Amino acid sequence: MKRYSVISEKNKREIVLLRGSGCIYKKCTFCDYYLDMSNDFHENFLLNKSVIDNVTGEYDALEVINSGSVFELDKKTIDLIKSVCNEKGISTIHFESHYIYRKRIPKLKEEFSEFNLKMKLGLETFDYDFRENIFNKGIHDKDPKIISEYFDEANFLFGISGQTINSMMNDIELGLENFERICVNIMCKNSSTITPDKEVIEKFMEKIYPKYKEDYRLDILINNTGFGVGD
Numbered sequence: 001m002k003r004y005s006v007i008s009e010k011n012k013r014e015i016v017l018l019r020g021s022g023c024i025y026k027k028c029t030f031c032d033y034y035l036d037m038s039n040d041f042h043e044n045f046l047l048n049k050s051v052i053d054n055v056t057g058e059y060d061a062l063e064v065i066n067s068g069s070v071f072e073l074d075k076k077t078i079d080l081i082k083s084v085c086n087e088k089g090i091s092t093i094h095f096e097s098h099y100i101y102r103k104r105i106p107k108l109k110e111e112f113s114e115f116n117l118k119m120k121l122g123l124e125t126f127d128y129d130f131r132e133n134i135f136n137k138g139i140h141d142k143d144p145k146i147i148s149e150y151f152d153e154a155n156f157l158f159g160i161s162g163q164t165i166n167s168m169m170n171d172i173e174l175g176l177e178n179f180e181r182i183c184v185n186i187m188c189k190n191s192s193t194i195t196p197d198k199e200v201i202e203k204f205m206e207k208i209y210p211k212y213k214e215d216y217r218l219d220i221l222i223n224n225t226g227f228g229v230g231d
């Protein structure tokens with residue numbers, strides 16, 4: 001599995017895919033990547049160190065993902081991220097987290113106060129019924145202002161039966177209104193029960209993609225390895 005890459009478009013940054021103790025939630029119906037985990041903290045640290053060793057600081061920004069939430073990374077890995085970012089002159093760090101951990105974010109930001117910390121939420125959609133009944137995301141708030149309170153960025157998931165041009169546009173517009181940056185992921189076939197809908201994806205590509213593809217505040221991943229990490 002590729003765990004280090006450089007994103008050299010729009011918001012340029014290095015990205016590392018680390019391994020933690022595993023997603024605390026594991027119930028999102030579209031997800032199978034939470035399988036990238038281990039309860040062996042030492043092994044996780046050794047793997048994570050070998051990935052972090054690639055970081056050069058060339059863009060002054062690092063995104064850290066770990067098939068779950070930053071709070072599932074071991075302490076030695078967290079300390080290493082901090083020291084490598086200091087050493088390489090990296091000022092912006094992006095972490096991701098499930099909504100469940102939101103109340104822990106202020107403390108994490110305090111711990112990383114020498115950096116510009118950006119927290120990304122896997123929101124998938126603002127549509128409550130779709131998000132909770134189809135995706136089973138576990139975010140039981142509806143108000144975009146409340147949902148975005150602790151987060152700077154969000155992921156959205158498009159390309160599933162039931163989504164329409166209007167629903168996807170609405171998510172993008174609300175996303176740009178409530179977060180600094182958003183990332184749209186197009187559903188790819190995996191081992192979960194949710195499958196990509198070719199027609200919805202075609203509609204997205206025809207009517208929505210051209211409108212936003214150059215938007216600096218929006219990343220669009222047509223393929224789930226679009227950032228260069230994963231398999």
Ligand code: SF4
Pocket residue numbers: 023024025026027028031032033034067068098122
């Ligand atoms: S999408 Fe994220 S929060 Fe949901 S099960 Fe997968 S790893 Fe966990």
